[in-house]
Amino acid sequence: MAWDFETDPEYQQKLDWADKFVREEVEPLDLAFPHLQFVPLEGKRREAIDPLKEEVRRQGLWATHLGPDLGGQGYGQLKLALLNEILGRSSWAPIVFGCQAPDTGNAEIIAHYGTPEQKERYLRPLLDGECFSSYSMTEPHAGADPTLFKTRAERDGDEWVINGWKFFSSNARTAEFLIVMVVTNPDVNPYKGMSMFLVPTNTPGVEIVRNVGLYGEPLNDGSHALIHYEDVHVPAEALLGGEGQAFAIAQTRLGGGRIHHAMRTIGQAQKAIDMMCERVLSRETAGSLLADKQFVQGYIADSYAQLIQFRLFVLYTAWEIDKYSDYKRVRKDIATAKVVMPTVLHDIAWRAMQVHGALGTTNEMPFFTMIHGAGVMGLADGPTEVHKITVARQVLRDYKPSDDIWPTQWIPKKLEAAKAKFAEYLELEVGNQ
Numbered sequence: 001m002a003w004d005f006e007t008d009p010e011y012q013q014k015l016d017w018a019d020k021f022v023r024e025e026v027e028p029l030d031l032a033f034p035h036l037q038f039v040p041l042e043g044k045r046r047e048a049i050d051p052l053k054e055e056v057r058r059q060g061l062w063a064t065h066l067g068p069d070l071g072g073q074g075y076g077q078l079k080l081a082l083l084n085e086i087l088g089r090s091s092w093a094p095i096v097f098g099c100q101a102p103d104t105g106n107a108e109i110i111a112h113y114g115t116p117e118q119k120e121r122y123l124r125p126l127l128d129g130e131c132f133s134s135y136s137m138t139e140p141h142a143g144a145d146p147t148l149f150k151t152r153a154e155r156d157g158d159e160w161v162i163n164g165w166k167f168f169s170s171n172a173r174t175a176e177f178l179i180v181m182v183v184t185n186p187d188v189n190p191y192k193g194m195s196m197f198l199v200p201t202n203t204p205g206v207e208i209v210r211n212v213g214l215y216g217e218p219l220n221d222g223s224h225a226l227i228h229y230e231d232v233h234v235p236a237e238a239l240l241g242g243e244g245q246a247f248a249i250a251q252t253r254l255g256g257g258r259i260h261h262a263m264r265t266i267g268q269a270q271k272a273i274d275m276m277c278e279r280v281l282s283r284e285t286a287g288s289l290l291a292d293k294q295f296v297q298g299y300i301a302d303s304y305a306q307l308i309q310f311r312l313f314v315l316y317t318a319w320e321i322d323k324y325s326d327y328k329r330v331r332k333d334i335a336t337a338k339v340v341m342p343t344v345l346h347d348i349a350w351r352a353m354q355v356h357g358a359l360g361t362t363n364e365m366p367f368f369t370m371i372h373g374a375g376v377m378g379l380a381d382g383p384t385e386v387h388k389i390t391v392a393r394q395v396l397r398d399y400k401p402s403d404d405i406w407p408t409q410w411i412p413k414k415l416e417a418a419k420a421k422f423a424e425y426l427e428l429e430v431g432n433q
């Protein structure tokens with residue numbers, strides 16, 4: 001029997017250290033340096049943050065998603081899940097621990113598909129936490145359906161020339177390079193006609209037209225870029241993986257990215273429960289504590305139940321990824337976690353906000369940021385609806401149609417079969433009556 005829900009004591013010690021470190025040293029960065037996570041470190045910010053990264057390295061918790069050959073510990077996804085649910089409490093924590101999206105996914109595909117030269121140029125600084133990257137896939141007219149993408153790269157001697165538009169390329173404004181998904185052969189099935197390119201952001205012709213902000217951010221001062229690629233010349237060596245391989249590469253990248261978001265979402269939802277519980281034990285109304293009201297007890301029970309199911313499922317999925325080392329094989333469960341994630345975070349954050357009364361709705365508490373985050377989780381890396389389609393298709397794969405007009409479980413037919421199977425005993429029973 002190999003089922004086991006225990007963390008080995010040595011790693012638990014590291015998690016306990018990380019929990020304290022994030023609460024005391026990292027969470028304050030969210031307030032001291034808001035919205036600066038993806039701005040390269042300099043001056044006083046570097047002085048404040050470099051020693052924290054150093055401490056994480058000393059503890060052996062830097063970039064734990066990577067194998068030792070790439071500077072990580074090779075802990076795998078299950079251990080990363082346990083760590084990420086701590087890091088999910090703070091927007092700075094993934095940076096301080098060297099495992100922030102979208103750079104983790106980008107590093108993963110360069111490690112997997114990159115040439116030695118590409119690894120040296122792009123992967124090394126990424127792993128050292130000294131540069132940022134951007135993944136440029138969504139287009140203004142199409143996101144959920146990548147077969148509609150139009151951005152085009154055409155071969156010109158030893159070069160490729162890229163033309164088109166991309167939308168919502170996160171962190172492009174501070175990224176050293178972009179990973180761009182483009183059509184390289186419009187005459188074949190889109191699944192075979194698209195390729196990925198590594199494009200330095202300062203390449204002539206790459207123009208960030210607008211930096212779209214999320215809700216609450218100033219207009220045109222956000223981190224999700226609308227980019228115009230106009231006659232962008234890149235050498236043949238800028239191709240990542242083979243020509244026509246973009247979809248396979250995207251799956252490698254997005255599979256990991258999605259489950260990492262789910263891991264961090266556990267941390268956010270747990271933080272909302274923590275705040276909810278503290279509040280209901282602190283606030284009295286209509287003759288008793290909020291904690292004594294049955295409606296409120298319902299909020300707590302429902303929140304605990306939702307989170308514990310989600311958490312166990314995410315840990316199980318992480319365990320599957322470690323076991324099979326094959327995102328494709330675990331696709332159904334990654335998509336399921338992606339589907340469940342926004343609802344879990346939304347529902348729990350909403351209840352936590354509600355029990356805080358008016359204060360809960362203000363910008364002095366983090367609930368609306370969490371609720372907005374839930375909305376983001378329902379879109380980033382693909383909308384919930386599309387992932388539900390994936391889940392349903394994968395589930396249906398294990399079934400076949402009934403070979404009769406009546407369902408296999410139709411009771412009259414099963415009864416006949418049961419009677420035939422046990423005929424000799426049934427006759428005896430009848431005879432005895």
Ligand SMILES: Cc1cc2nc3c(=O)[nH]c(=O)nc-3n(C[C@H](O)[C@H](O)[C@H](O)COP(=O)(O)OP(=O)(O)OC[C@H]3O[C@@H](n4cnc5c(N)ncnc54)[C@H](O)[C@@H]3O)c2cc1C
Binds near residue numbers: 135136379385
């Ligand atoms: C915070 C954030 C960060 C992001 N970062 C990046 C990034 O770094 N790089 C990048 O390339 N993209 C990024 N994206 C874009 C993201 O991948 C897209 O938003 C997503 O794929 C959906 O595309 P769309 O926004 O064009 O919506 P559309 O494709 O227009 O879909 C809109 C809605 O239509 C419905 N819908 C779509 N397809 C179906 C279907 N088959 N069946 C039923 N309903 C459907 C869904 O309700 C969906 O939300 C980011 C998005 C967010 C919110």
